[in-house]
Amino acid sequence: xxxxxxxxxxxxxxxxxxxxxxxxxxxxxxxxxxxxxxxxxxxxxxxxxxxxxxxxxxxxxxxxxxxxxxxxxxx
Numbered sequence: 711x712x713x714x715x716x717x718x719x720x721x722x723x724x725x726x727x728x729x730x731x732x733x734x735x736x737x738x739x740x741x742x743x744x745x746x747x748x749x750x751x752x753x754x755x756x757x758x759x760x761x762x763x764x765x766x767x768x769x770x771x772x773x774x775x776x777x778x779x780x781x782x783x784x785x
C-alpha cells in the first residue's frame with residue numbers, strides 16, 4: 711500500500727486524521743520504552759538527530775524519563 715492509498719482510506723473516515731500523527735505517536739512510544747535517539751533515527755530513516763528530538767520533546771513522559779536517566783549522571 712502506498713502512502714497516498716493509506717491517506718485516502720484514513721480520510722474516508724475522518725478529515726482530522728493525518729499520517730504524521732501515527733509516526734509521532736510511534737516515535738514517542740518507542741522513546742518511552744527505551745529507544746535511543748540513534749535507534750529512532752535508524753527506524754524512521756532520519757538523517758538528523760534533531761528530527762528525533764523534535765518528535766519526542768513535546769511529550770513530557772519521554773523527556774522526563776530521559777532527564778531522570780541522564781540528568782544525574784556524572785560525565
